[in-house]
Amino acid sequence: xxxIVVVGSLNxxxxxxxxxxxxxxxxxxxxxxxxxxxxxxANQAVAVRRLGATAGMVGRVGMDSYGEILLSSLxxxxxxxxxxxxxxxxxxxxxxxxxxxxxxxxxxxxxxxxGRCLPDDVKAxxxxxxxxxxxxxxxxxxxxxxxxxxxxxxxxxxxxxxNPAPFRRLPExxxxxxxxxxxxxxxxxxxxxxxxDQPHTAIEAGKRxxxxxxxxxxxxxxxxGAVFAGPEGGFHVPAxxxxxxxxxxxxxxxxxxxxxxxxxxxxxxxxxxxxCASGAIATTRMGAQTSLPTRDEIKELLxxxxxxxxxxxxxxxxx
Ligand code: ADP
Numbered sequence: 001x002x003x004i005v006v007v008g009s010l011n012x013x014x015x016x017x018x019x020x021x022x023x024x025x026x027x028x029x030x031x032x033x034x035x036x037x038x039x040x041x042a043n044q045a046v047a048v049r050r051l052g053a054t055a056g057m058v059g060r061v062g063m064d065s066y067g068e069i070l071l072s073s074l075x076x077x078x079x080x081x082x083x084x085x086x087x088x089x090x091x092x093x094x095x096x097x098x099x100x101x102x103x104x105x106x107x108x109x110x111x112x113x114x115g116r117c118l119p120d121d122v123k124a125x126x127x128x129x130x131x132x133x134x135x136x137x138x139x140x141x142x143x144x145x146x147x148x149x150x151x152x153x154x155x156x157x158x159x160x161x162x163n164p165a166p167f168r169r170l171p172e173x174x175x176x177x178x179x180x181x182x183x184x185x186x187x188x189x190x191x192x193x194x195x196x197d198q199p200h201t202a203i204e205a206g207k208r209x210x211x212x213x214x215x216x217x218x219x220x221x222x223x224x225g226a227v228f229a230g231p232e233g234g235f236h237v238p239a240x241x242x243x244x245x246x247x248x249x250x251x252x253x254x255x256x257x258x259x260x261x262x263x264x265x266x267x268x269x270x271x272x273x274x275x276c277a278s279g280a281i282a283t284t285r286m287g288a289q290t291s292l293p294t295r296d297e298i299k300e301l302l303x304x305x306x307x308x309x310x311x312x313x314x315x316x317x318x319x
Pocket of ligand 1: 184185219220221222223224225226238239240241242244247248249250251252254275276277278279280281283
């Protein structure tokens, strides 16, 4: 049993830190290198668990040393890995990540075994999913697998959270079985075909995306915070001011914390604040799973910002 089940990817992240990102065709010398467990799915499961909720993972790794390290890292974090299969043919997924000193990054993913996380893997975990309070899925595994997971959750009235990353074209009816669609500026702009760079353009984009079928839409805007669009209206929550050094997994931190907040009965505004605090803290540390915050750290940032008036609300109606 797990409060929140994540169906998604597990990757080994190979992270190089550089003064500035290379331009096309250019080679730059890294001044720091780290190999660390990652993958959007696994990161989001750890983000959930670190906040004290129980988390389960459905996915696939290879029968290699990376796979072993990823499984033991999840287990050490307390994530239930009973439904992570081991593929005898394909290697474990890998992500090549380059991080500039300003915190910006580029990421190339080799899916490996994640590409063979198939609908049957999800069906085998059907009772695990149907007993959870929420399901989280992304797009680093095959689309049919994501669809199957969302359907199982919807049939069992489980809250569904979908993070369409990395973005690809989606079947028209898919979004109608999503309760919360959470996406960043790049994904939102690709989905709605409109610019998403400021909170007000993001709320407009959120409105358009809402018309595509999801129950509610959350757009994360990096250092500009996040916006919400739903039947109850739209609003912007500014980011917390932090010294960002690596934005890897900021979105995963946001999604994990937002989902935990909602499962615990908080409202969407509080959920967004939780998400923003979690994302902000994740940017202050290197790596993916290593950077994900605990509940005490989030509470501390929320309390601190209240004291210093670091964050103010900027509510906007969705007429
Ligand atoms: P992704 O990693 O998917 O691109 P974002 O970059 O939008 O996601 O980050 C997710 C959330 O993390 C944002 O909504 C924001 O609240 C927080 N965040 C990201 N970057 C920063 C930053 N530089 N300063 C403060 N908060 C940040």
